[in-house]
Amino acid sequence: MDAPPPFSDREIAFLDALVAEGVDFLVVGLAAAALQGAPAVTQDVDLWFRDLAGPALGRALHRVGATCIPPTPSTPPLRAGAGTELFDIVVHMRGLESFASEYRRAEPITVGRVRVCVLPLDRIIVSKRATGRPKDLSILPALEDTLRARRAMPGAEGSDR
């Protein structure tokens, strides 16, 4: 029997709760690139939040029976509970503008039943290039080629909305 897909209805329910509670967030990193068609491999889904301290995130977590573990000097903020383990919280994106600026140019993509805001591929390329880490630089050709494919494919840009 096939294993259930990692991004299941539980993960969709968490995204749904974030949207329902009015939490502003962006899907970033290689999960965002994969959503836009990049042949990229990742182990988690990075989310960049406008406001981690506001009550809306807590309410969204509560909706799905999860909770937030506050950050310590040595650990980032973490979530605990079904449907949230796959997600990582990102507090800073290297090479990018403010959350508000990036949010304005976000790509809306429908994942399951939820429409989420995703960092556009060209901005993911900027952030990966800015980190300068070998693992980020090595994926750049695949991301750039995906951008070329999307631009050449009639209707690809905006087709996921």
Add this chain to the structure above:
Amino acid sequence: MATAQCEMKAAGGDATARALARLERARAICEAEPDATFENVWHALILLEDDPRDRLNRSLIRGRAAAIQR
């Protein structure tokens, strides 16, 4: 039975036609963009035919498999 065979042939024909169209598109992109790598463009075009959630699941499944192999 005959109907099922006809449907299978039609489905296979559709898949072949789609693959040929994709091949043509990938070649055109690589001709227009000399820095592009055919394999990347080809895989991106395949993924762009999928639903976004399926694209993400493919990426996560391969990410897990790669982590297990390390």
